Amino acid sequence: MPELPEVVVTLRGVSPHILGKQVASVSVREPRLRWPVTEGLSSLLVGQTLLEGRQRGKYMLFRFASGHLMIHLGMSGNLRIVTAGTPVGKHDHVDINFVDGTVLRYSDPRRFGTIQWLEGLPEEHPLLHHLGPEPFDDAFCGDHLYRLSRGRKVPVKQFIMDSKIVVGVGNIYANESLFHAGIRPTLGAGKVSRVRYVELVEQVKRVLASAIEQGGTTLRDFVGGDGKPGYFKQELYVYGRAGESCLKCGTLLKEIRQGQRSTVYCPDCQR
Template identity: 60%
Template structure:
């Protein structure tokens, strides 16, 4: 699944080619995505300039004068900028055509992605309003993790992947951050000290920042907004490395399941 760095990479890839340009057409080939595409979307966007694109968690927010289009890449989707007239393939579901000769195309083989229209303040939308803080913002701190975790027994990995705790820390980067902070992913979150949560918050920020710098993680289905894959996968220390040797100490990495997610950790480096 594209995680926060992949979505941020997509934003940075598509924004220079779309923001400030006017929509001259919308083609919806498949309206049955995770939520149905508004049938009035072509009329709503026609002749509207794209004012800006922002990100909230894993949602891409395309801001127009008359509302906001909330985009999500689902499990295996992508948004790319292509020359107008580029033939559509089987899983190319929505095209937004701009007056600069470019199209913004949503491709989504599993159809778990979305393009949801709202004409109300986007921060009040049900998909957005209950989200926790952005992990790279000043609002996300070790103190927040410590306070929210008190008297809770769930594994710390599940805790930091909860969008009410902090947004955008998906499975790949949760594995990496917990390894960087030296914390076992299956430890009860309520038993972790304030100091260790400070280390974990900094690890989350560092891992996500690095992933964004190098363009997201290469997954078999993901490409960035410019059509190029990310390259963070070559630096992964834990994710997908069960049974291999830890790069730090040489101990065999263990793989377990937490909340139906593959979870890897080093029994020597993480306590």
């Protein structure tokens, strides 16, 4: 599943090609996504100029004069820029065609994403109103995690992956951030001190920023805005390295399952 860095990289990749341009037509070849494509999307968009593109969690919000186009990539979706007349693939479900011949194409083999038209404040939409702060916002801080974690027995890894707590800390980045903060992922969230949460916040911000800078983690289904796969060139310290030696202390890394997801950690470096 594309995580927050992939979403940010995708948005940055496609935005320069479409901002300030007017929509000429919309082609919806398959409306049956996880949440159906808004009916009559073409009539809502044609003639409008794209004013801004921004991200909220894993949702991309493209602002027009009368509303926002909200796009979520689901588990296997991607956006890319193509030119008019580019052959359509089996999983190319929606095209936003601009007057200059630029096409924003949405592809999604598993159809777990969504494309919806929103009027009013996007943050009031049912899919967005419950979301916690963005990881790079000042509201995401050690005090925030410490306050919300008091009395919570849920493991700290699952706690920071809860989008009501903070958005965008997916499985890969939770593993890496906890390793660099020296916190064992099985530790109850309520047992983590304020000082350790301050360190964890710093590591979350650093790991995500590095991933965004390098272009996102390589995922089989992810294709960037320029049609090239994204790459996470920074070395992963624990994710995907179960049974290998810790790059800091040499201890063999352990793997467990938490919430049906793989968790890898160092028994010595993480306490």
